[in-house]
Amino acid sequence: MIKSRLCDLTGIKYPIIQAGMGPFSNNNLCVAAANAGVLGLLSTSGLFSKDEQPWVYNAFVESGEANVNDDMATVLEKVLKRTYRLTKDKGGIFGINVMVSAELVKYSQVMIDTAIKVREENPDMKNHFKVIFTSAGDPVGWKDKIKGAGFTWMHVVPSVKAALRCKKAGVDVIVASGHEGGFHTSWEPVHSMILLPAVVEAVSDDKTLVVGAGGFCDGRTLAAALALGADGVQMGTRFLATQESDFHQIWKEGVVAAGDRGTLVARGFVGPARWLKTPRSVEHAKNTLQKSPGVFLGAPDDYTTVDMSLIKFEIESIKAVYEGNKEKALMAAGEAAQRINDMPKVNDMVQVIVRDAENILRSIQTKYLT
Numbered sequence: 183m184i185k186s187r188l189c190d191l192t193g194i195k196y197p198i199i200q201a202g203m204g205p206f207s208n209n210n211l212c213v214a215a216a217n218a219g220v221l222g223l224l225s226t227s228g229l230f231s232k233d234e235q236p237w238v239y240n241a242f243v244e245s246g247e248a249n250v251n252d253d254m255a256t257v258l259e260k261v262l263k264r265t266y267r268l269t270k271d272k273g274g275i276f277g278i279n280v281m282v283s284a285e286l287v288k289y290s291q292v293m294i295d296t297a298i299k300v301r302e303e304n305p306d307m308k309n310h311f312k313v314i315f316t317s318a319g320d321p322v323g324w325k326d327k328i329k330g331a332g333f334t335w336m337h338v339v340p341s342v343k344a345a346l347r348c349k350k351a352g353v354d355v356i357v358a359s360g361h362e363g364g365f366h367t368s369w370e371p372v373h374s375m376i377l378l379p380a381v382v383e384a385v386s387d388d389k390t391l392v393v394g395a396g397g398f399c400d401g402r403t404l405a406a407a408l409a410l411g412a413d414g415v416q417m418g419t420r421f422l423a424t425q426e427s428d429f430h431q432i433w434k435e436g437v438v439a440a441g442d443r444g445t446l447v448a449r450g451f452v453g454p455a456r457w458l459k460t461p462r463s464v465e466h467a468k469n470t471l472q473k474s475p476g477v478f479l480g481a482p483d484d485y486t487t488v489d490m491s492l493i494k495f496e497i498e499s500i501k502a503v504y505e506g507n508k509e510k511a512l513m514a515a516g517e518a519a520q521r522i523n524d525m526p527k528v529n530d531m532v533q534v535i536v537r538d539a540e541n542i543l544r545s546i547q548t549k550y551l552t
């Protein structure tokens with residue numbers, strides 16, 4: 183059976199993380215993933231967009247069995263209790279993904295404080311709700327809060343430089359996210375084949391684990407990540423296209439239908455983002471090239487400098503998803519979409535991934551080692 187240090191650290195059965203995919207709801211996906219023996223991650227950033235994107239917020243609240251009038255801390259509390267209730271009998275392990283970029287810090291604080299409070303008030307939850315996964319910002323400064331409360335701390339990075347900063351900050355599990363990955367990608371792209379072993383070599387040791395993200399979607403790629411020195415993989419796009427996933431049907435079907443070179447990079451709210459290739463996203467890429475070329479040149483801009491017509495286009499296009507409007511929809515996904523051809527149940531999918539990875543690792547030994 184495949185087992186790694188990630189399993190020992192968190193108590194999950196298989197060394198796989200179901201990625202948090204905000205601002206969209208992962209409430210049901212997280213339950214299914216945790217019950218299938220991998221780490222389920224709830225996204226939380228959907229709770230930041232109550233006023234600007236109520237369709238995102240409402241879907242989050244609805245799937246989390248919360249109330250639209252609840253404040254964000256109350257919604258998170260309800261979602262955490264619901265996730266615990268639905269995973270505890272199967273021994274499921276879960277966590278939350280919290281974006282900590284500078285402009286979101288006031289929300290991140292609320293999310294992390296709420297997580298700590300809810301777990302303190304429900305001691306058995308500690309056996310299930312084990313992880314805080316921070317992303318999109320500087321990890322330095324969060325250690326005392328997260329580790330002090332007894333959580334396992336994970337943080338995602340796009341470079342060796344950022345991985346070294348995580349190590350300095352005291353992160354337990356550093357997730358190296360290659361340019362293949364879905365939705366937000368880094369300004370300066372490095373792909374998993376280079377990034378993952380480079381991060382392993384730079385930071386992996388007795389105390390610091392490394393996980394690969396970006397392009398991992400099956401047994402073959404899980405086995406490859408382990409061969410590259412990782413302790414496991416995080417998969418986003420693969421989990422998005424599953425029966426239990428909370429994503430809109432047109433999005434899931436878009437991932438399954440994507441073929442060879444089925445994604446592209448264009449602007450996406452806070453920087454470069456990978457979208458399914460459609461006439462709508464091609465139009466957005468052309469607009470990006472004209473109005474925000476830094477996306478393709480590694481030259482960051484932000485909300486103070488970016489042409490807001492791009493952001494407006496993105497907001498309209500995300501709204502179109504919730505309206506089921508395929509022509510106007512922009513749907514994020516990783517390059518792995520071209521390798522995904524089905525929409526399985528999460529547990530069946532995990533079993534196939536793990537079985538295939540085990541067979542591949544065994545066959546490599548018999549085929550290539552004399």
Ligand SMILES: Cc1cc2nc3c(=O)[nH]c(=O)nc-3n(C[C@H](O)[C@H](O)[C@H](O)COP(=O)(O)O)c2cc1C
Pocket residue numbers: 201202203204205225227279281316317318338359362363364365366395396397398416417418419420422514515516517518
């Ligand atoms: C639709 C979508 C939304 C995402 N949102 C977030 C997010 O809110 N926070 C985050 O850390 N990563 C986010 N990601 C990135 C994933 O967590 C993960 O790292 C990535 O999907 C891995 O690459 P893969 O898609 O090739 O599996 C998102 C990815 C997708 C596809």
